[in-house]
Amino acid sequence: MISHFSVLSAIASYSGVLCIVCVLRRRTELLERVGASVLLLASSFASVRLLLPFELPQSFLIRSWDVLGPLPRLARAYPAVGRFLVVCWAVGASVAMVAEVALFFYHRKLSREYVTVEDESVQRIARRLGVGCPVVVSPDVEMAYVAGVFRLTVYFPAMEASEEEIELILAHEAEHVRAHDAVVKLFFGILTVALWWNPLVHLWREDIDALIEMRCDEKVIEHMDEEEQFRYTVMLKDMAERIVNRRRTPAMTLDESMAARGGCALSQRVTVINDRKGAPPKRASLAAFCFMLVLFVASYSVLFQPAGEPPASHFRDEPEVYYKANYDGSETDEWVSNSFILKEPDGRYRLFTNYEFRGYLTEDQIVSEEYRELHIFEGEPQG
Numbered sequence: 001m002i003s004h005f006s007v008l009s010a011i012a013s014y015s016g017v018l019c020i021v022c023v024l025r026r027r028t029e030l031l032e033r034v035g036a037s038v039l040l041l042a043s044s045f046a047s048v049r050l051l052l053p054f055e056l057p058q059s060f061l062i063r064s065w066d067v068l069g070p071l072p073r074l075a076r077a078y079p080a081v082g083r084f085l086v087v088c089w090a091v092g093a094s095v096a097m098v099a100e101v102a103l104f105f106y107h108r109k110l111s112r113e114y115v116t117v118e119d120e121s122v123q124r125i126a127r128r129l130g131v132g133c134p135v136v137v138s139p140d141v142e143m144a145y146v147a148g149v150f151r152l153t154v155y156f157p158a159m160e161a162s163e164e165e166i167e168l169i170l171a172h173e174a175e176h177v178r179a180h181d182a183v184v185k186l187f188f189g190i191l192t193v194a195l196w197w198n199p200l201v202h203l204w205r206e207d208i209d210a211l212i213e214m215r216c217d218e219k220v221i222e223h224m225d226e227e228e229q230f231r232y233t234v235m236l237k238d239m240a241e242r243i244v245n246r247r248r249t250p251a252m253t254l255d256e257s258m259a260a261r262g263g264c265a266l267s268q269r270v271t272v273i274n275d276r277k278g279a280p281p282k283r284a285s286l287a288a289f290c291f292m293l294v295l296f297v298a299s300y301s302v303l304f305q306p307a308g309e310p311p312a313s314h315f316r317d318e319p320e321v322y323y324k325a326n327y328d329g330s331e332t333d334e335w336v337s338n339s340f341i342l343k344e345p346d347g348r349y350r351l352f353t354n355y356e357f358r359g360y361l362t363e364d365q366i367v368s369e370e371y372r373e374l375h376i377f378e379g380e381p382q383g
Helices: 004-025 029-034 036-051 070-077 079-112 120-129 164-180 179-196 199-219 228-240 258-262 263-275 282-298
Strands: 060-064 136-140 146-147 155-159 302-306 339-344 349-353 356-361 375-379
Touching: 004 036, 004 199, 004 258, 004 302, 029 036, 029 164, 029 263, 036 179, 036 199, 036 282, 060 155, 070 375, 079 146, 120 164, 146 164, 164 179, 164 228, 179 199, 199 263, 228 263
Parallel strands: 060 302, 136 155, 339 375
Antiparallel strands: 146 155, 339 349, 349 356
């Protein structure tokens, strides 16, 4: 079942994970030990949690009377506010999507106007590395990047470079192609559009670019010795220095210059490469995956909901509806006349005294001598 509150809980969980990822991404020593893949995995789990905002029957409901309790009353009192917020979200998402699509096609138009040149060295090395998509060499390209979503193209700058440097650059781009990073960035871009109002999402999107680059670095240097890793970092610095015209590239393309332009991100990448002592053990990676899977499942076990006494229209009793003043209750005991039990749609019983919620009762308690004379109302599901 999906409810308003299960969706809000999913968004809250998603935002919390993004906040943690953004903080940890800046911890260089952490990335040296565990790598960027762990943070990307955490982001993936958070995204799945956002897309599956289910409320399970076994979920433990945490009712908030003081903080969230007034929300249903406000929604009933001012229904136009809820509709206005929905319209604002839809308009904002539409504008953000149009901007992203326009930027994508603008960049695509520019790439089609590139002047291309033949470079047999680049093509030969690309075939040897198994890049897996066309490689276009152009003097209009500032630094190598992969463009497109499903029909990928590697754009390579026309420059004087040794075969070793060309191989390092193309090895990096080949990893992007193999990992389908274009689809990954498209997916995260769509989530950013949907949650355009959340500042954490925009901050995290920039971090995702950096994490994808770091994960790609990890794959490239996985079997390199220290000297080869040093030459790889020199290549990264040289490529970053080639950037002259700092154009923004669309989210649906992969452009390493986006990560390189941030001096801090490039510096962090180089530091992680130089100081990392091999890949993390498989046991550590498996433990990280299991830990995140447990947290993912556990996130469905708790659901926050506002708590409050429902309106009179949500009480039903045959043949007459009793609610507050129009239910006199028992004439024998003031405690009975001021108290009642509300049976929820999920079968649980709530005790009210003086029309204030006091706690939940078990079925054994409601038939006990203490509570058996209280009137039981049946609450309809609130939708």
